Amino acid sequence: MAKITVTVNGTEQVMDIEPSLLLVELLREKLRLTGTHVGCDTSQCGACTVLIDGSAVKSCTVLAVQADGAEITTVEGLAKDGELHPIQRAFSAEHALQCGFCTPGLMITAIDLLERKGAPTDADIRHAIKGNLCRCTGYHNIVSAIRSAATEMRGATTPMKVGAEVKR
Amino acid sequence: MITHPFTYAAPTTIDEAVKALGRSRDAKVLAGGHSLIPLMKLGLAEPELLVDIGRIASLREIKSEDGAIVVGALATHRSIADSSTIGKALTALAEAAAAVGDLQVRSRGTIGGSLAHADPAADEPAPTLAFDATIRVIGPKGRRDIPAREFFKETFETALGPNEIVVEIRFPAPAGHAGSAYAKFPHPASGFAIVGVAALVAVKSDGTIDRAAIGVTGAAAGPFRATAAERALVGTRGDASAIGAAAAKAAEGVTMLADLTASSEFRKQLVMVHTRRALERALERARG
Amino acid sequence: MTTATPSTYIGARTPRKEDPRLIRGSGVFTDDVTLPGMVYVSLVRSPHAHARIRRIDAAAARKEPGVVTVVTGKDAEATGVLPVFITVPGMNGSKHMPLASDRARYAGDAIAAVVADTHKAAKRAADMVTIDYEPLPVVVDATKALEPGAPILHEELGTNLVFTYPVKGGDIDKAFRDAEATVKLHIVNQRLIPNAMEPRSVVAKFEAGELTVWSSTQIPHFVQLILSVNLGLSQNKVRVIAPEVGGGFGSKLQVYAEELLIAHLAKTLGRPVKWTEDRREAYLATIHGRDLVEDVEVAAKRDGTILGVRIRTVANVGAYLQAFAPGIPTILHAFIIPGAYRIPAFDCEVRGAYTNTTPVDAYRGAGRPEATFAIERAMDRLADEIGMDPAELRRKNFVPPDAFPFTTISGITYDSGDYGPALDRALAMADYKGFEKRRAEAKARGKHRGIGLSSYVEICGLAPSKANSALGVGWGGYESARIRVHPTGAVQVFTGTSPHGQGHETSWAQIAADAIGVSPDDIEVRHGDTFESPGMGVGTFGSRSLAVGGIAVHNAAQKIREKVIQIGAHLLEASPADVVVEGGKVFVKGVPEKAKAFGEISMAAYLASNLPDGMEPGLEATTYYDPPNFTFPFGTHVAEVEVDPETGTIEIIRYSACDDCGRQINPMIVEGQLHGGITQGIGQALYETAVYDANGQLLSGSMMEYHVPTAADVPPFALDHTVTLTKTNPLGVKGIGEAGTIASTPAVVNAVIDALSPLGIKHIDMPLTAEKVWQAIRKAGEARR
Numbered sequence A: 001m002a003k004i005t006v007t008v009n010g011t012e013q014v015m016d017i018e019p020s021l022l023l024v025e026l027l028r029e030k031l032r033l034t035g036t037h038v039g040c041d042t043s044q045c046g047a048c049t050v051l052i053d054g055s056a057v058k059s060c061t062v063l064a065v066q067a068d069g070a071e072i073t074t075v076e077g078l079a080k081d082g083e084l085h086p087i088q089r090a091f092s093a094e095h096a097l098q099c100g101f102c103t104p105g106l107m108i109t110a111i112d113l114l115e116r117k118g119a120p121t122d123a124d125i126r127h128a129i130k131g132n133l134c135r136c137t138g139y140h141n142i143v144s145a146i147r148s149a150a151t152e153m154r155g156a157t158t159p160m161k162v163g164a165e166v167k168r
Numbered sequence B: 001m002i003t004h005p006f007t008y009a010a011p012t013t014i015d016e017a018v019k020a021l022g023r024s025r026d027a028k029v030l031a032g033g034h035s036l037i038p039l040m041k042l043g044l045a046e047p048e049l050l051v052d053i054g055r056i057a058s059l060r061e062i063k064s065e066d067g068a069i070v071v072g073a074l075a076t077h078r079s080i081a082d083s084s085t086i087g088k089a090l091t092a093l094a095e096a097a098a099a100v101g102d103l104q105v106r107s108r109g110t111i112g113g114s115l116a117h118a119d120p121a122a123d124e125p126a127p128t129l130a131f132d133a134t135i136r137v138i139g140p141k142g143r144r145d146i147p148a149r150e151f152f153k154e155t156f157e158t159a160l161g162p163n164e165i166v167v168e169i170r171f172p173a174p175a176g177h178a179g180s181a182y183a184k185f186p187h188p189a190s191g192f193a194i195v196g197v198a199a200l201v202a203v204k205s206d207g208t209i210d211r212a213a214i215g216v217t218g219a220a221a222g223p224f225r226a227t228a229a230e231r232a233l234v235g236t237r238g239d240a241s242a243i244g245a246a247a248a249k250a251a252e253g254v255t256m257l258a259d260l261t262a263s264s265e266f267r268k269q270l271v272m273v274h275t276r277r278a279l280e281r282a283l284e285r286a287r288g
Numbered sequence C: 001m002t003t004a005t006p007s008t009y010i011g012a013r014t015p016r017k018e019d020p021r022l023i024r025g026s027g028v029f030t031d032d033v034t035l036p037g038m039v040y041v042s043l044v045r046s047p048h049a050h051a052r053i054r055r056i057d058a059a060a061a062r063k064e065p066g067v068v069t070v071v072t073g074k075d076a077e078a079t080g081v082l083p084v085f086i087t088v089p090g091m092n093g094s095k096h097m098p099l100a101s102d103r104a105r106y107a108g109d110a111i112a113a114v115v116a117d118t119h120k121a122a123k124r125a126a127d128m129v130t131i132d133y134e135p136l137p138v139v140v141d142a143t144k145a146l147e148p149g150a151p152i153l154h155e156e157l158g159t160n161l162v163f164t165y166p167v168k169g170g171d172i173d174k175a176f177r178d179a180e181a182t183v184k185l186h187i188v189n190q191r192l193i194p195n196a197m198e199p200r201s202v203v204a205k206f207e208a209g210e211l212t213v214w215s216s217t218q219i220p221h222f223v224q225l226i227l228s229v230n231l232g233l234s235q236n237k238v239r240v241i242a243p244e245v246g247g248g249f250g251s252k253l254q255v256y257a258e259e260l261l262i263a264h265l266a267k268t269l270g271r272p273v274k275w276t277e278d279r280r281e282a283y284l285a286t287i288h289g290r291d292l293v294e295d296v297e298v299a300a301k302r303d304g305t306i307l308g309v310r311i312r313t314v315a316n317v318g319a320y321l322q323a324f325a326p327g328i329p330t331i332l333h334a335f336i337i338p339g340a341y342r343i344p345a346f347d348c349e350v351r352g353a354y355t356n357t358t359p360v361d362a363y364r365g366a367g368r369p370e371a372t373f374a375i376e377r378a379m380d381r382l383a384d385e386i387g388m389d390p391a392e393l394r395r396k397n398f399v400p401p402d403a404f405p406f407t408t409i410s411g412i413t414y415d416s417g418d419y420g421p422a423l424d425r426a427l428a429m430a431d432y433k434g435f436e437k438r439r440a441e442a443k444a445r446g447k448h449r450g451i452g453l454s455s456y457v458e459i460c461g462l463a464p465s466k467a468n469s470a471l472g473v474g475w476g477g478y479e480s481a482r483i484r485v486h487p488t489g490a491v492q493v494f495t496g497t498s499p500h501g502q503g504h505e506t507s508w509a510q511i512a513a514d515a516i517g518v519s520p521d522d523i524e525v526r527h528g529d530t531f532e533s534p535g536m537g538v539g540t541f542g543s544r545s546l547a548v549g550g551i552a553v554h555n556a557a558q559k560i561r562e563k564v565i566q567i568g569a570h571l572l573e574a575s576p577a578d579v580v581v582e583g584g585k586v587f588v589k590g591v592p593e594k595a596k597a598f599g600e601i602s603m604a605a606y607l608a609s610n611l612p613d614g615m616e617p618g619l620e621a622t623t624y625y626d627p628p629n630f631t632f633p634f635g636t637h638v639a640e641v642e643v644d645p646e647t648g649t650i651e652i653i654r655y656s657a658c659d660d661c662g663r664q665i666n667p668m669i670v671e672g673q674l675h676g677g678i679t680q681g682i683g684q685a686l687y688e689t690a691v692y693d694a695n696g697q698l699l700s701g702s703m704m705e706y707h708v709p710t711a712a713d714v715p716p717f718a719l720d721h722t723v724t725l726t727k728t729n730p731l732g733v734k735g736i737g738e739a740g741t742i743a744s745t746p747a748v749v750n751a752v753i754d755a756l757s758p759l760g761i762k763h764i765d766m767p768l769t770a771e772k773v774w775q776a777i778r779k780a781g782e783a784r785r
């Protein structure tokens, strides 16, 4: 067993874990943060993507012990004080999700991209999300959503509607 | 899921790491984990002890030193791709690092891990060969520098001795009017190189090619230098026909791999085409 | 072309009600369900494609820490057999048990289930189960499986032939006698792996005589029905929940071995049980799609008039028949081949064969992409043969707009259609006229550029129950809906459909809102729980949900509206004919200021003290809608590609599509379905293939080998539509779930062949991988030398 301290979505967690525990297992099974998904066993699909110290990483390919001392952000930590992150709003507004299984991972990768590149081209976006498979959307609206979130994050706020939430 | 249990150590110095490795006959270094963890998940690697070198901060550095660019073993593909030092002097390395897998993989995977793992389809071995880099390793018997050409053996085999750790890769900064480029044909699903070619050329002031170095990965059981092509190029003016003639020799004498995606015949074609494309871009930069 | 009548909510790009939970990560998928005391299952699967099972030794596995039990086929016979819902004439069915006990018939056939306290312990112990196999000869190719002397999979049948299915019409011999031009094609419609991003998962608990099963399924009601029948439980004691389901595409349109097995284990062990497949397991044991080989011949006149089509097909069904497998290459393929064209003679025969491969069943489009690919490739070949423009050839043979209702030569009656405008629009979007200039410009850059199109008619709205029955489908094709208005006016819609990305919570709310006269915001749509929904729901597949399930919702909502008007008229002391419901208010036409709120009416319905004489209290409606016919969406897609002759790499430069799915409830969702469908079709055209070696080992056994398209592999899509309402249902809706997949595969392949046709290349088998394209170019070069 190994003792680790990780900060997940702003909350510090001290845990005793097996070294063989994967980060995604820690998140899903120990912390019950089931918004991070597992779609493959060969590190291809990106459904498990989380931010470790701000970088998008496939949490199925990281040992939980490797994350000792790190700050981790999962989809559950994107909204702040109930306020959705621009990428979350954009995904809904642009209909960038259908079944929603790939969505958390895609949004996280997009955030990593947008934090570093404020005005990506469509080609930049498509290249950046290559490690996130989506079988439903054909990516068209995902690219639009990331583009529009980029605009909003640069400060040009265009109000976006999310599901039934904003309507009420 | 990793089903087999193992012990884990996270030393903070190289010496401790080397010592830790000595504690088990079945110990493995863990760097970015992006080759090792997938193998462990598939049950294809079951080390008894993992020595995580990820906490040895000094190994992350990228710096210039004595006319060389020194890349720490733990430099991630991403930090290499983003480094302006590397982008300028070692463009082919930056391009190879940027061509690795995907954004998430590049965030974690390291150059040291890539070289030590020696996957025949890995990208970074190609520029490492082309730039004649030296791989500095530290082990129980101390430090040694291994020239890239001696480092890579067969598939998944290197000149690393037991419990030796790659600490840095020293790239001599190309002298004179030099330029380099990396051209890749990725596996459509895995993203690894079916063929990757790193080309470095230097031109004299009269425009003739002074030096050419071509590292090829993906195509064969291990990365190799396309020496026949290099020889064909030196002394020419690097016009289309010279490049074409050189590229045609790029796969000479090498047994090409064959798999579901590419037969050996197709790989040979890809080696030639990508050699030409890498050379064209490298020359443009050298002349730039 | 008719235009949809205006409505308030139908037709709006309403943001989806499902999104808030999914973008927050709070949606619950089956694997997210964890229950106290839960145990986990790992399945031991055969590494051999064909082998006799001599002995199973689980003693060591049983001793492993954490192991609860190990179950083999003999212990699990109480699960009963896996169901097949379609029977075609003369069919040789296979007996398919959740765990194979005497023989494994494909690599991945489940043989034992290890149950342990943790998933890890179960997996570890599964490796300790030793099985003594006697390998048997293997056959993976369907054509070879039908040859004499081939290894027989199901000895009791004495043959690998599953069925021979003919569909004929007109005088085919005369067509070929009269032909001025004929073309022949051999098509391999390769095997695909569906790859829904969420792996399958089943959780079951048995408590106080009641079985609850969470499953990643498209058809919870069928799962419930079979569980209750097979496990001998009263149906009211079996609850099946399809929570969030991460895509299906047909791969979750089954009652799977694992569903029966996990439920059985929960029942016998008395503890909650979970099984989640890993991706490699999914590749082996979740159904595959397509895999048929076709010989197509077309007879035509020199002016392009088609005289007849003859087609011989061999379909690989895999090792066992799955739920809908017999219907895919037959009903959903053979009948569809005539497509958008008036074809006077048709002769089709489909044979199905068992092979030592993963079972094959419905994958997005299911039979219709194969049919469309065959006819659309043949159209291009014919155009090439007679030197006619492919678009003109299609136009010439289209069923003309005045011919509807039109009965195709295969015997299907299209109620409506107008194919010309969609073709024209797609060609205009693609700047088809300006293409040759772009071809020349690309040539100057050393690239081969091509343009290709495909015009399709889909058959959706599965299905009229009588037609189902006549075709051998063992269940009705209706759909159900129940609407419950609470006393306060809160509206809940329960649907028998089971969405997994299609956005029914939003679209059904839009439909119900328009019909009832309230806002979609005030309507909650619930699905995928057999304890909540109406008695029977058929489920979501075959682009049927809207044209059948959406209509059921509409009809139920109409009933609510009628009762609201009756009550409103009574309270307002007016005639029902003068009362309207709008914006959540009930009032006499022209007197909105004296309105009753919708909630007042619903409250009155439950207070029941002041209702019209003889009216039942309450405000609730249940409907079953059985469609009178299928629906027939159509359209034309145009792809433009560039081929790099040095590497064989293909880039899709431009993609334009004009589709007609009738009235669009939510255009945003319609477009999303098209984007995803087109991408899957591109995947088949260029990237995806499941490859077996001669021993029946799946070589493309993981996502590292099998190429699921990424964002970098597909272009943006330009979409437009025409609206031709179907008369089959009151909303004029047709369905759009599979159109993209059906249309894009032939459009892309036609474009690539067009690009390469100047080199004399007429055909390359799918997927058009770089090497295949490069080899074709090289061989063409050698041939010309």
Ligand SMILES: Cc1cc2nc3c(=O)[nH]c(=O)nc-3n(C[C@H](O)[C@H](O)[C@H](O)COP(=O)(O)OP(=O)(O)OC[C@H]3O[C@@H](n4cnc5c(N)ncnc54)[C@H](O)[C@@H]3O)c2cc1C
Pocket: A042, A043, A044, A061, B028, B029, B030, B031, B032, B033, B034, B035, B036, B037, B038, B053, B073, B077, B099, B100, B101, B102, B105, B108, B109, B110, B111, B112, B113, B114, B116, B117, B119, B121, B122, B123, B124, B160, B164, B165, B166, B167, B190, B191, B192, B193
């Ligand atoms: C989805 C995916 C896609 C990928 N695509 C590509 C690609 O396109 N191109 C490509 O080149 N690579 C690709 N990779 C591999 C990736 O680049 C790895 O990061 C790299 O190969 C190994 O680096 P690592 O730091 O992760 O090493 P680890 O996985 O930690 O280690 C790999 C091996 O090297 C040894 N090792 C590591 N560091 C050292 C050291 N400093 N000294 C001695 N031994 C050491 C370890 O013991 C182990 O045996 C991909 C990986 C994944 C998961």
Ligand code: FES
Pocket: A037, A038, A039, A040, A041, A042, A043, A044, A045, A046, A047, A048, A049, A058, A059, A060, A061
């Ligand atoms: S689960 Fe697929 S990449 Fe992590």
Ligand code: FES
Pocket: A096, A097, A098, A099, A100, A101, A102, A103, A133, A134, A135, A136, A137, C197, C246, C247, C501
């Ligand atoms: S929305 Fe279903 S996989 Fe992306």
